[in-house]
Amino acid sequence: DQQVKQNSPSLSVQEGRISILNCDYTNSMFDYFLWYKKYPAEGPTFLISISSIKDKNEDGRFTVFLNKSAKHLSLHIVPSQPGDSAVYFCAASAQGFGNEKLTFGTGTRLTIIP
Amino acid sequence: GAGVSQSPRYKVAKRGQDVALRCDPISGHVSLFWYQQALGQGPEFLTYFQNEAQLDKSGLPSDRFFAERPEGSVSTLKIQRTQQEDSAVYLCASSLFSRGTGAQGYTFGSGTRLTVV
Numbered sequence: 001d002q003q004v005k006q007n008s009p010s011l012s013v014q015e016g017r018i019s020i021l022n023c024d025y026t027n028s029m030f031d032y033f034l035w036y037k038k039y040p041a042e043g044p045t046f047l048i049s050i051s052s053i054k055d056k057n058e059d060g061r062f063t064v065f066l067n068k069s070a071k072h073l074s075l076h077i078v079p080s081q082p083g084d085s086a087v088y089f090c091a092a093s094a095q096g097f098g099n100e101k102l103t104f105g106t107g108t109r110l111t112i113i114p
Numbered sequence: 115g116a117g118v119s120q121s122p123r124y125k126v127a128k129r130g131q132d133v134a135l136r137c138d139p140i141s142g143h144v145s146l147f148w149y150q151q152a153l154g155q156g157p158e159f160l161t162y163f164q165n166e167a168q169l170d171k172s173g174l175p176s177d178r179f180f181a182e183r184p185e186g187s188v189s190t191l192k193i194q195r196t197q198q199e200d201s202a203v204y205l206c207a208s209s210l211f212s213r214g215t216g217a218q219g220y221t222f223g224s225g226t227r228l229t230v231v
Binding site for chain 1: 225
């Protein structure tokens with residue numbers, strides 16, 4: 001049972017345009033969401049997060065939107081740059097003592113075309 | 115060191131062999147996690163330590179998998195009698211906070227790629 005789903009395995013975007021990566025979840029107990037970026041042969045690196053009490057969080061070129069009623073979140077990157085080419089993972093957790101683990105999606109490979 | 119260090123980077127094991135994977139977390143980090151990432155999949159939780167206490171081992175797939183962190187710093191993931199389905203990248207992550215999902219998330223190591231032949 002895939003509780004966090006990234007239905008697009010890959011996405012190609014022209015440099016300078018907006019990249020939109022999507023993520024859906026099924027577990028209504030999830031209340032904290034993160035995006036990670038991963039380059040080949042490296043571990044995932046934290047990008048941005050959002051708590052369920054918010055519907056938007058921005059950090060520079062990166063914005064995460066959360067739609068709790070639809071159990072959907074998205075990551076917007078604008079403008080997209082060649083260095084953004086990587087695999088992006090959406091992750092979720094249910095906070096609270098004893099619930100430390102993250103549940104990851106399967107990832108979306110983003111390619112920025114110069 | 116500045117980051118989470120994992121060794122070895124690559125390990126080839128014959129089926130039935132025992133392996134030990136090491137994780138050196140960032141100094142002072144309280145929380146330590148192990149994840150397993152199969153090819154084409156996202157990381158899947160294996161186990162969680164807060165200092166030396168293993169608070170959650172619900173993700174360990176079988177009793178062939180064992181993890182320890184005896185002094186609250188370095189951790190070892192041991193897999194006994196390896197099987198082909200154990201082939202994956204094993205990721206270690208650490209966090210300064212006792213609750214792992216702080217605003218900065220975890221810091222992951224580069225992983226150990228285990229191939230069982």
